[in-house]
Amino acid sequence: MAVDMTMSILVVDDYKTMIRIIRNLLKQIGFENVDDAADGQEAFAKMQENKYGLVISDWNMEPMTGYELLQKVRADEGMKATPFIMVTAESKTENVVAAKRAGVNNYIVKPFNAGTLKSKMSAVLGDF
């Protein structure tokens, strides 16, 4: 099935610069419909209001981490099928394993480039 290039993507990061970088990368890849949130709590509230085709989230945020957001999303009947990619500087094996067990669809370690983002998005959403 073809990937809907007009779908809304939620980028969650507490650093505005990182949100801006991901927005630009997504734009280059072909996704223009991008929303953002500064932490898991704000993201979860936005997810209750809107439907997103993909969540790209950082891990280390206050007050709600990306890991907590992932757990909440997977526990919510209406949101649990939403594809979720973690983009983080947390690169310990225990983090990757914990995220995978919590139901993350893919995991990108910072710093990353457009190629890595695109390949992980393709792995989750299908080729585009």
Place this chain on the structure above:
Amino acid sequence: MPAANVAAQVRTSLASLKAGDLQGAQIMEVLKLAHQLTDTMKLFFSSLDQSICQEFNYIAEYISRTRDEIAALRPNDIKTQRIPTAGAELEAVVGDTEKATETIMSAAEEVLCDDGEDFAAYRANVEARMMTIIEACSFQDLAGQRVSKVVNSLRHVEERVARFADVMGVRDADYAPQEETAKEKRDREQLLNGPAMGGPETSQDDIDAMFSAMDTPPVNDLDQGSIDSLFD
């Protein structure tokens, strides 16, 4: 006379008094006993005074040495100068970095947004933005100098604290481990380790391999058909 001998005499005198008729004891014998007791007590208190005096001398010396070491540590200099200055330098680094990132990203975005219909104008725009990016990269020099100052301050504090701990004979094992703070508990539970030194601890390739491995069902989860296929 040594204290042990006096004590032995007191014990002998007491035994002899107890063995005899206390009612009829001679006053001289009681006086003799009292005298021996006084000698014993005198010896006891003189030795006690001497050891207490030595203890007080040791404590006084220790306090004096500690005061000298604390003065050498220059805690007020660390508290009012070095740490606040280091904090301000790091804040400046964050500010400089943010400013440079903003400049660089804006320049890059302007190039990306240029439709390039007029080639000459497009080229001029790209060249101007590239120069802006190159100029903005000068933040690295300033940031490097600021970070070096912070590193020097930290080294200064480290040296003094290490010397103080060494002179005072302080060992971490002497103290009970500190109770975990709420933040430390949250960091542990949420696996908040932060960026690793010298690049990611697990590379993207290794993470990809882990995802592939975890996507493959473990052997004990294979169904009978899959098990059978292993034996074909």
